[in-house]
Amino acid sequence: MLFNSWVFIGAFLPVTLGVYRLLALRPDPRLPLLWLTLASLFFYGWWNPSHVPLLLASVLFNHAAGAKLAALSRAPAGSTRPLLALGVTVNLLLIGYFKYSVFMLDNVGALAGIDFGIRAMVLPLGISFFTFQQIAYLVDAAEGGSADYGLADYCLFVAFFPQLIAGPIVHHKDLMPQFGRPENLRFSHEGFALGLAFFTVGLWKKVVLADQLATYAAPVFGAAATHALTAAEAWTGALAYSLQLYFDFSGYSDMAVGLGLLFGVRLPFNFNSPYQATDIIDFWRRWHITLSEFLRDYLYIRLGGNRHGKARRYLNLFLTMVLGGLWHGAGWTFIAWGALHGVYLIVNHGWRALRSRMGLRKGGLRKGGLREGGLGSGTRGGIWFGRGLTFLCVTVAWVFFRATSLDGAFAMLHAMTGANGWTAGPVELGSVADLFAYRHEILIASLLAVCMLAPNSQAWLLGAAGAERKGLLPRWRFTPLWAGVAACCFLFTLTRLTSVSEFIYFNF
Structure with missing residues (x-):
């Protein structure tokens, strides 16, 4: 079931929310949480009911292992290591079997000249997300950093439907204490209005913008491997x-x-x-923040972080990003994407170190592995140069992320260099009709300007200082006028729900 589907918007969400709010009026706080857990499991099983037992088995195993690890964490040092190793191994074997076994056998078979006859299997939804989520819980439990969570609360922590399929990767310390709080169970007009506003903005982004951009990007990437694209065509597809x-x-x-x-x-x-x-360092502070935090805390630092010299630090950065790329998908294109970002980070850290030694930077570097500081010079020109160069590097890397094969990715990059020519013909804009012919490019340029200049959703809706300072959008407020604007946007978006399109991260 997708957030951008009629069955979710018209049936599942109203029923689930209505019953939840009615049960929250009763004195027993367990009832609304139990209902929310059952509704989340139903939501998960809508796509493939056979995967619900797999999710429940993962929940039961990790809850039991976490409880045992929490008890052992109070014992002498080292007593948690065997069980923690077992718990992490079981989780990795689960995701490895469903997500990577076919990829590995295909590559082994290609090297050995053997066809194992194994075809792609159906990947359980959200397995990458709930596996990482529970690995973090086991590690924290082994280090004495988890509370004594009940099974019902833990099940809801893993299965809570808004974050189950495509994140965010929620930490147990952030989510679990919220369940059952009296103030959270009480209905809040402000919280309800804000929730609807965020949902409407997100639905607009997906249905009106992302799905429209997909109609530009998909044909270009599909044709890259078989046609000699011009640079204009390739860049239009890559930017889209x-x-x-x-x-x-x-x-x-x-x-x-x-x-x-x-x-x-x-x-x-x-x-x-x-x-x-x-x-690039700043990019990973801003993009997929919860994944960045997980990779930093549970992979990069565990590999040694920056504690064993620069060479080891750069190796750890590279390995972290390669594994992060592999987490996104079982394919050489994802590995190449992660490796490219690993190289970017190494160059970025090396450049910062060089600037620091040369005394070109005021103040000190912020510590924090993958999340250290910002680029640079504080001048407006330096900021825009850094922003443009970063976006260029990210866009080049996205080519590998999107392409279905390495050959297709290299064909796109080859075209983007201008090797096949820059345009199909002379550009003439002599009339409105000519201008309309370049509507793809105009839309891409307009949306890129929005991404580069406008405040983000949380800054705008929560009234953060950034939105007021930039002044590019009127401040969102809890008023009838803004409620009407949100309602019109929501209704317009519903008119575009002619077909249901999956989210890109839907099956990672």
Whole structure:
């Protein structure tokens, strides 16, 4: 079931929310949480009911392992290691079997000249997200950083439907304490209005913007492997996909935040204007924030972080990003995407170190592995140069993320260099009709300007200082006027729901 479907908007959400709010009026706080858990499992099973037992088995195993690890964490040091290793291994084997086994056997078979006859299997929805989520819980439990969570609360923590399919990757310390709080169960007009606003903005991003951009990007990437694209065609496709991915995933994240607010739960924001980043390090502070935090805390630091010299630090950065790329999908294109970002980060850190040694930067570097500081010079020109260069690097990397094969990716990049020519013919804009012929490029340029200049959803809807300072959008307020605007946008978006399109991160 997708957030942008009639069955979700017209049936599942109203029924689930209505019953939840009625049960929240009763004195027993367990009833609304139990209902929300059952509704979340129904939501998960809508796509493939056979995967619900798999999710429940994962929940039962990790809850039991986490409880045992929490008890052992109070014992002498080292007593948790065998069980923690077992727990993490079981989770990795689960995701490895469903997500990577066919990829590995295909590559082994290609090298050995053997056809194992194994075809792609149906990937359980959200397995990448709920597996990482539970691995983090096991590690924290082994280190004494988890509370004594009950099975019902833990099941809701994993299965909570707004974040189950495509994140954010929620930390147990952020989500679990919210369940059952009296203030969260009480209905809030402000929270309800804010939740609907976030959901509407996210739905608009997905249906009106991302799905439209997909009609530009998909044909270009589809033709790249078999046709000699011009540079204009290739760049139009690459930029369209960069914007499609941004509005698709940020739209999902906005909808998840909005749905959480409807149920009195605050989910973390996953985006903070990533295309306004001034370098790659800054980009990973802003893009898919919860994944960046997981990779930093549970992979990069565990590999040694920056504690063993520069060479080891750069190796850890590279390995972290390669594994992060592999997490996104079982394919060489995803590995190449992660490796490219690993190289970007190494160059970025090396450049910062060089600037620091040369005394070209005032102040000190912020510590924090993958999340260290910003690029640079504080001048307006330096900021825009860094922003443009970062977006260029990110767009090149997205080509690997989108392409279905390495050959297709290299064909796109080859075309983007101008090797096949820059345009199909002379550009003439002598009339309105000529201008309309370039509507794709005009839309892409307009949306890119929005991403580069405008405040993001949370800054606009929550009234953060950034939205007021930029002044590019009128401040959203709890007024009848803005309620009418939101209602019109919501109704217009519903008219565009002629077909249901999956989110890009839907089956990762």
